[in-house]
Amino acid sequence: MSAPVFALIAHKDGKADDSALELLAAARTLFAGSSPVALVAGSGPQVQTVAQEVARAFDEVWSFDQPDLGYPNAELLRPLLTKVLPQGAMVLLPHNPLGMDLGPGLSVKLDAAYVPDVIGSEGLDGQTLKVIRQEFNGQVSAHVRCEVSHGAVITVRSGAFPPAVASAAGKVVDRSADAAGLAARRRFVELLEAEAGDIDITKEEVLVSVGRGIGEQENLALVEELADAMGAVMSCSRPLVDAKWLEKARQVGTSGQTVKPKVYLALGISGSFQHLGGLKGNPFIVAVNKNPKAPIFQAASVGVVADLLELLPELTEAVKKAR
Amino acid sequence: MEILVCIKRVPDSAENEIVVDDGGRDIRRDDLTYSVNEWDNYAVEEAIAIAEREGGNVTVVSVGSSEAEEVVRREMAMGAGQGLLLQDDAFDNSDGRGIASILKAAVTKGSYDLVLTGAQADDGAAQVGGMLAAMLDWPYASLVNKVEVSDGKTLRIGREIEGGAQEINEIQTPCVLSVQTGINEPRYVGIRGIRKVASVEIPVLDAAALGIQAGSVGPSGARVSRVDYFVPATGKGAELIEGTTKEIAAKLVHLLKAKGGLK
Numbered sequence: 001m002s003a004p005v006f007a008l009i010a011h012k013d014g015k016a017d018d019s020a021l022e023l024l025a026a027a028r029t030l031f032a033g034s035s036p037v038a039l040v041a042g043s044g045p046q047v048q049t050v051a052q053e054v055a056r057a058f059d060e061v062w063s064f065d066q067p068d069l070g071y072p073n074a075e076l077l078r079p080l081l082t083k084v085l086p087q088g089a090m091v092l093l094p095h096n097p098l099g100m101d102l103g104p105g106l107s108v109k110l111d112a113a114y115v116p117d118v119i120g121s122e123g124l125d126g127q128t129l130k131v132i133r134q135e136f137n138g139q140v141s142a143h144v145r146c147e148v149s150h151g152a153v154i155t156v157r158s159g160a161f162p163p164a165v166a167s168a169a170g171k172v173v174d175r176s177a178d179a180a181g182l183a184a185r186r187r188f189v190e191l192l193e194a195e196a197g198d199i200d201i202t203k204e205e206v207l208v209s210v211g212r213g214i215g216e217q218e219n220l221a222l223v224e225e226l227a228d229a230m231g232a233v234m235s236c237s238r239p240l241v242d243a244k245w246l247e248k249a250r251q252v253g254t255s256g257q258t259v260k261p262k263v264y265l266a267l268g269i270s271g272s273f274q275h276l277g278g279l280k281g282n283p284f285i286v287a288v289n290k291n292p293k294a295p296i297f298q299a300a301s302v303g304v305v306a307d308l309l310e311l312l313p314e315l316t317e318a319v320k321k322a323r
Numbered sequence: 324m325e326i327l328v329c330i331k332r333v334p335d336s337a338e339n340e341i342v343v344d345d346g347g348r349d350i351r352r353d354d355l356t357y358s359v360n361e362w363d364n365y366a367v368e369e370a371i372a373i374a375e376r377e378g379g380n381v382t383v384v385s386v387g388s389s390e391a392e393e394v395v396r397r398e399m400a401m402g403a404g405q406g407l408l409l410q411d412d413a414f415d416n417s418d419g420r421g422i423a424s425i426l427k428a429a430v431t432k433g434s435y436d437l438v439l440t441g442a443q444a445d446d447g448a449a450q451v452g453g454m455l456a457a458m459l460d461w462p463y464a465s466l467v468n469k470v471e472v473s474d475g476k477t478l479r480i481g482r483e484i485e486g487g488a489q490e491i492n493e494i495q496t497p498c499v500l501s502v503q504t505g506i507n508e509p510r511y512v513g514i515r516g517i518r519k520v521a522s523v524e525i526p527v528l529d530a531a532a533l534g535i536q537a538g539s540v541g542p543s544g545a546r547v548s549r550v551d552y553f554v555p556a557t558g559k560g561a562e563l564i565e566g567t568t569k570e571i572a573a574k575l576v577h578l579l580k581a582k583g584g585l586k
């Protein structure tokens with residue numbers, strides 16, 4: 001008998017998140033032949049809208065409509081899921097700020113294995129699930145074995161599984177009554193959108209993006225000169241924003257901006273999935289990195305293994321001459 | 324406010340080329356440089372800042388071999404008053420749940436209002452904080468990028484979500500928070516700071532002292548274990564441009580021009 005499989009549907013403004021169909025694809029890869037149940041929790045008419053949308057892909061959808069669930073507070077979702085999920089359930093969550101908030105504690109409460117940030121799988125063999133993960137910021141991959149006889153909570157990396165095609169006529173089961181009377185010691189107060197900066201990198205066709213490999217703050221001048229010479233705008237990876245060297249509005253990535261340039265220079269950027277998650281539209285990527293193993297070289301169109309401090313002045317000179 | 328911060332000693336992935344060792348059993352560790360996990364440094368800074376503002380004490384704790392002592396000492400040099408090392412051969416090769424259960428034992432031996440972890444460590448799991456909270460039955464918030472103490476019992480916290488938006492929550496203490504980078508600017512630790520704590524005694528607690536049954540942690544307690552490391556068969560990968568610096572620059576300019584990269 002195969003274990004019951006569930007997928008938590010993230011949604012916003014009455015629309016399911018892209019992760020919904022990716023979780024479905026992941027569920028089918030990890031648990032061959034399974035028919036996962038979609039879980040839609042929220043408040044008001046949106047819940048039904050999303051549940052109906054998702055029922056075009058999943059055979060069964062459980063909907064939970066309660067005022068308290070209007071914002072996805074993991075501290076409320078955890079007791080809810082702990083209550084409604086059967087023993088031995090396999091629960092798939094997106095590896096995003098919601099899944100990261102909910103998953104680890106949920107696995108403890110369900111007494112299930114926790115399998116975070118999965119990017120691939122070699123499937124289930126008896127009670128052993130074999131998955132693929134990455135470590136050290138994507139520099140190496142690992143095969144990971146999980147004992148799932150008590151079930152598992154699995155978070156799935158965005159983009160790792162191509163979305164399933166929606167081709168079901170599933171039924172929606174209203175389980176709102178099960179979500180009554182939830183209590184949490186954490187209360188959602190408000191959402192503050194990211195401040196708009198003076199600069200908007202999302203519309204730029206050419207971005208000269210710089211990462212921690214630049215070493216020192218004063219070396220940023222070298223990058224600026226190159227960007228100026230190219231007539232391009234400078235963007236960056238997160239550590240430069242954390243260090244307050246550059247403003248948040250220049251950060252590319254899942255917790256920064258999503259950009260769609262034609263040409264993207266990645267200078268001293270390792271190529272973490274959170275960074276690449278903000279890079280869309282299949283640009284021509286030029287990576288410069290001193291580490292030939294840096295994962296950015298997997299994503300890049302052309303690469304240069306070099307020290308930035310040596311290459312940048314020469315490159316800027318060559319660009320100036322070419323104009 | 325009594326604050327405990329969980330810290331881990333990790334290979335510094337910004338500094339090191341991580342190479343899979345023969346057969347994939349491990350990565351090559353001979354000439355790796357190690358440091359405190361990047362996220363944990365922000366957690367320690369936040370704890371110290373809270374204690375300076377509100378009063379209280381900061382303890383840093385690590386589960387690890389005797390080498391972990393060096394990072395405990397480093398974070399004490401930042402200003403954490405106490406350090407604690409949880410060390411036992413039985414702890415080796417624990418999974419995230421094992422690490423969380425060892426930390427839980429240490430938390431329940433003290434009386435803390437707040438436990439901080441980093442958002443994630445070297446294996447990108449982002450799991451220990453949330454597990455620890457669930458084991459303690461304390462509320463939890465991940466990816467925290469702001470902490471304000473409203474009154475003795477409630478914190479007003481910010482969580483970072485997609486696109487850099489911030490989700491404001493109120494959370495009751497005692498609680499566990501996982502800290503995101505950028506929440507503060509970790510203070511610099513100079514040689515003098517290190518010297519000051521060089522001879523401070525750091526208590527070491529083993530499984531017996533923590534009341535942990537050996538079989539419940541380590542490999543026998545682990546449900547999740549790594550089989551091997553590997554380097555994925557590369558797809559097309561980048562076309563590498565080689566030559567002297569001048570030649571490379573010339574080739575890049577040629578390509579950039581062709582692709583519309585020079586405006």
Ligand SMILES: Cc1cc2nc3c(=O)[nH]c(=O)nc-3n(C[C@H](O)[C@H](O)[C@H](O)COP(=O)(O)OP(=O)(O)OC[C@H]3O[C@@H](n4cnc5c(N)ncnc54)[C@H](O)[C@@H]3O)c2cc1C
Pocket residue numbers: 137210211212213214215236237238239251252253254255256257267268269270271272274275278288289290291294306307308309336337442443466
């Ligand atoms: C929830 C969450 C959200 C995140 N969101 C984002 C996000 O939106 N955007 C983002 O960028 N990150 C994000 N991160 C962080 C991400 O995980 C990585 O830590 C980050 O992207 C690393 O930035 P980097 O590549 O600049 O630095 P590193 O990973 O440290 O890489 C630096 C690179 O520079 C190379 N280098 C060093 N010196 C030189 C030199 N002299 N010449 C050439 N190359 C050199 C190194 O080989 C290395 O590859 C997020 C993390 C979390 C947990």
Ligand SMILES: Nc1ncnc2c1ncn2[C@@H]1O[C@H](COP(=O)(O)O)[C@@H](O)[C@H]1O
Pocket residue numbers: 328329330331360362363384385386387419422439440441442443444445446447448449450451452
């Ligand atoms: N061995 C350890 N000792 C102490 N704290 C740890 C240990 N491993 C993980 N942590 C804490 O848990 C956080 C998240 O790590 P992880 O869940 O392994 O990604 C880290 O930033 C630390 O705060």
